[in-house]
Structures are given as structure tokens and as C-alpha cells.
Amino acid sequence: MVNKMILSLAAVLLGFVSLGFIHANTSDYTPVPRNSQTQASYIDQIYQQDGKTYIKADFIEWYEGEEANKVFREKEQDPDMTEAPDGYYIVNDDTQLQTLEVADDVKIYMQIYNRTGKIEEATTNWNEQIDLSKFLTLLSDSSEMNLKDYPYHLTIENNKITKIVQQFIP
Numbered sequence: 001m002v003n004k005m006i007l008s009l010a011a012v013l014l015g016f017v018s019l020g021f022i023h024a025n026t027s028d029y030t031p032v033p034r035n036s037q038t039q040a041s042y043i044d045q046i047y048q049q050d051g052k053t054y055i056k057a058d059f060i061e062w063y064e065g066e067e068a069n070k071v072f073r074e075k076e077q078d079p080d081m082t083e084a085p086d087g088y089y090i091v092n093d094d095t096q097l098q099t100l101e102v103a104d105d106v107k108i109y110m111q112i113y114n115r116t117g118k119i120e121e122a123t124t125n126w127n128e129q130i131d132l133s134k135f136l137t138l139l140s141d142s143s144e145m146n147l148k149d150y151p152y153h154l155t156i157e158n159n160k161i162t163k164i165v166q167q168f169i170p
Contacts (some may be wrong), residue, residue, distance in 0.1 A: 039156060046139050063084070074091075100156060100161050111126060111166045114145050
């Protein structure tokens with residue numbers, strides 16, 4: 001559990017080093033609203049079987065702002081660091097994967113991905129809606145910008161994922 005969190009943080013940090021030239025307008029960022037049907041997670045796997053699409057998700061707890069700082073202080077107890085780095089904090093105490101069916105009419109919203117095939121042109125486009133086919137293609141490409149390194153907010157209704165929102169990482 002701690003290893004996945006450390007690995008995720010390292011991947012994100014390495015991504016920022018290697019993708020440091022990607023531009024993002026963070027002034028338009030709005031946190032994903034929390035509700036009882038939405039679960040933050042990493043997508044471990046997305047696949048199709050018998051005409052249906054499934055996601056294997058690793059549920060996490062996503063914190064931002066002062067709430068992230070509070071949880072960070074409680075969990076880390078490091079007197080030299082009193083705030084969550086970059087304003088967010090991820091807790092992944094349970095790494096058991098959950099398999100969920102994706103609704104045929106799922107709504108998918110991305111913040112950043114390689115739209116042109118040239119990684120240096122990647123920019124943030126807030127809540128850009130894409131279809132499931134494109135999402136499957138993007139998540140299967142683990143080249144320069146592995147989108148499995150980003151958390152996603154999954155809205156689950158009647159045991160099916162009806163909405164997927166990529167979490168912007170500052």
C-alpha cells in the first residue's frame with residue numbers, strides 16, 4: 001500500500017521532470033466535487049470482454065488544500081514538513097482492486113493528454129469530453145505520458161461507472 005503511493009508519487013514527480021515543458025493554466029482549476037457516488041481511484045486496467053467494458057480500479061482517498069495538509073500531518077508526522085507537497089495528498093491504505101463495468105453511455109472528461117502525437121504540444125484543456133473508444137486508446141498507450149499515473153474520479157451508479165473525470169495534478 002505504501003509502495004504504490006510512493007511509486008505513484010515518484011511517477012508523478014518524474015512525469016513533471018520529463019514533461020516540464022507541458023503548459024497548464026492552473027487558474028481555471030476547479031476541484032471535482034465530492035459526493036457519495038464518486039470514488040477517487042487509479043485505473044489499473046481497462047478492458048473489453050463479451051461486449052462490455054470493465055475497469056479494475058484501485059480506490060484512493062484524494063485530499064486538496066487545507067484538508068490535504070491536515071491529513072498529511074496526521075499520516076506523515078514529519079516535523080520538517082507540515083504541508084502536503086503541491087497542495088494535494090493521496091492516501092492508499094487498501095490496494096485491493098475493484099472491477100466495475102463501464103456504462104455504455106459513460107461521460108469521460110480529461111484535463112491533459114497528448115492530443116497531437118507531439119508530447120511537447122500537450123496542454124491542459126479543462127474537462128474536455130472524449131468518448132470511450134478514445135479513452136481506451138489513451139490508457140493503453142504507456143509511452144511518454146502514461147495516463148494510468150493520474151488519479152480519476154469515478155461516478156458509480158447501479159454498480160456501473162457512469163462518469164470518469166481525470167484529476168488534474170498541479
